[in-house]
Amino acid sequence: MLLIPTERQIMSAYEDMKVDESPSLRISRAVNELLDSTGTVRSDALVTADARTNDSTFVAPTPLSWLRASQTRTDDTSRNDQPRWIGSEADSSRTGIVRRYSEQRVTQARARSDKLAGFRFTHKDNIAVKDYPLTAGNPSLHNLRPRLTSPLLTAIESAGGAIVGANHMAEFALSPTGHNHWLGDGVNPRNEAYLSGGSSSGSAIAVASGACDVSLGTDTGGSVRLPASFCGVVGYKPSNDVFSTTGLIPLSESLDTIGLIASNAVSVRTVADVLFSDDEVVPTDVRDRLDRPAAATLTGFVHLSVSAVRRTCDTAVAAAFIAALTQIGLIDSKEHGTPGASPEVDYDDSDLNRRAVIVVSVEAARNVGRMLDWNWDRLGDQVLSRVSRGTSVSAIEYADAIAERRALQSEFIESVMGKSRFLLTPTSPIPAPKSPSSLNSADPEQRSDYMRASAYARTINYLGLPAISIPLPATDDATSPGLQIIGRPYDDRALLDSAVSLSKMLV
Secondary structure (H helix, E strand, O other): OOOOOOHHHHHHHHHHHHHHOOHHHHHHHHHHHHHOOOOHHHHHHHHHHHHHHHHHOOOOOOOOOOEEEOOOHHHHEOOOOOEOEEEOHHHHHHHOEEEEEOOOOOOOOOOOOOOOOOOEEEEEOOEOOOOOOOOOOOHHHOOEEEOOOOHHHHHHHHOOOEEEEEEOOOHHHOOOOOOOOOOOOOEOOOOOOEEOOOOOHHHHHHHHHOOOOEEEEEEOOOOOHHHHHHOOOEEEEOOOOOOOOOOEOOOOOOOOEEEEEEOOHHHHHHHHHHHHOOOOOOOHHHHHHHHOOOOOOOOOEEEEOHHHHHHHOOHHHHHHHHHHHHHHOOEOOOOOOOEOOOOEEOOOOHHHHHHHHHHHHHHHHHHHHHHOOOOHHHOOHHHHHHHHHHOOOOHHHHHHHHHOHHHHHHHHHHHHHOOOOEEEEEOOOOOOOEOHHHOOOOOHHHHHHHHHOOOOOHHHHHHOOOEEEEEOOOOOOOOOOEEEEEOOOOOHHHHHHHHHHHHHHOO
């Protein structure tokens, strides 16, 4: 006998089918599968019961409130009806400058000192100047204008510094090589066969080529230190939360820092001292930590072991690092890497790297998505691949990475740094990456280099530690590996002093 379902049964089956298609239910089941969970029958039933409510109450993140669309052409002109800036996107991959400013005082800050007089500054194009363009390396944002200015730029101008332009950058600060689908990849001024590194590509290019003296970049996983290293200049990443991120288009709020790139460590320290003293740049409670003296028991350096460096780094980088340790007097033999009086350490930071990638991926997906109104067609391929990764990370994995940061920081300091005040590593295990024109796309080893570039830098952001990259002597191809000096939380002043001292020793 043929049983014909009733209308109620048909509607019930239809409703069940729609529940099975619920995004929240699919997410829950996917997470349980990833966790290899057991006892999921009851949890599935509960999620199913709430699926429609969960789906209907989902709210997408809102755009940044301090960005607006430019209304008229007069927004972009000075009081004399002259353009306030000149776009230079076409050659920005070589000059490092995407926009040159016509006005002498772009922030209109009141002069308070002349401590930075004579210094020419540029800034990465994700750090805001009120009413000036801010594109984060993505041309589709060209019509946006900030309602505020980064307090770092205000402090610089009020101390007599001249802000002359905005920099080329990797799209949304998401490339360690300086890749930009729209503007072209950053070209290394030391040797055009190589890339500048990124994501603060234009900042390093502008400093290395002499277009400015100091540049503000951002560092979320090495994005100040890597291009500084590859271009043979100095790159400083402060302890997390030292410098205000007001007026910064975020990539990862948890790991973002604004840093400094300059041709020498003395200039970095000079500018940092001005910024440290500004109440709008550094909150009072943070300054108290910066001014607090380190424990008297902390002295000297610990360095990544010679065996670890030879195992993980390219030959040229390993040789330059060992030579630097020898010159500083931390090891006894340049040829054999004989251990000296300084302690050495070999550590596995693969789990820290994994956690850092999780945090950046999720927060980047949120931030890039809301900037582009969730239209992924407005992204270049490389950035889209990285942002897409963030949409597939489970909330549990992300929450765990955030929750464990403080404990893992303490563990790293105790087990790796020990009683030493500073840790020395190469800035990157690879030399400057080759430009696409000289890259053999069929060579998997060269492709893997892009993934390796941030190996020593990324974990430092996750742990919130200060670090600075200083250049080592140039190799035969004129590029320069970097020496990374890593400090303890808020020991930034001593870190900068150490960079000045070591730079003099390595000349």
